Amino acid sequence: MVRACSEVAARRGLVAEGLGVQAMDLRWNFEFGARVSIALPDGSTMDPDRMMFEALAEEFGLSPDDFGREFSTGRDRFRVAGIDPRRPKYPISANRIPDGKGYKFTAENVAFLLQAAIKDVTPKGDKT
Numbered sequence: 001m002v003r004a005c006s007e008v009a010a011r012r013g014l015v016a017e018g019l020g021v022q023a024m025d026l027r028w029n030f031e032f033g034a035r036v037s038i039a040l041p042d043g044s045t046m047d048p049d050r051m052m053f054e055a056l057a058e059e060f061g062l063s064p065d066d067f068g069r070e071f072s073t074g075r076d077r078f079r080v081a082g083i084d085p086r087r088p089k090y091p092i093s094a095n096r097i098p099d100g101k102g103y104k105f106t107a108e109n110v111a112f113l114l115q116a117a118i119k120d121v122t123p124k125g126d127k128t
Contacts, residue, residue, distance in 0.1 A: 060107035
């Protein structure tokens with residue numbers, strides 16, 4: 001589907017990119033996304049979620065480089081996907097890695113979990 005979308009976009013001078021699986025219920029359905037945009041001079045596309053995150057991250061105690069980083073809550077793994085300043089209590093958006101389902105987190109919690117991910121550099125199963 002993304003390939004077909006890319007072909008149509010290319011005929012119009014645009015670029016299409018797949019956003020991956022965004023939600024999945026294996027019994028019933030799955031959702032995926034595609035973004036069509038004007039190509040930048042280098043051929044890449046602009047990600048509005050990344051741009052918003054990079055512009056606002058420091059106001060929420062995060063680094064602009066934290067966009068796309070992974071963290072664990074102990075049970076599940078998540079990827080930082082955005083920031084929404086209109087949600088003052090839970091401004092950070094993250095997608096659960098296995099199925100792409102979106103969740104909201106406090107900025108303090110995400111900062112703590114990202115910091116914990118940096119400290120935990122030992123390979124899994126290594127008891128030394």
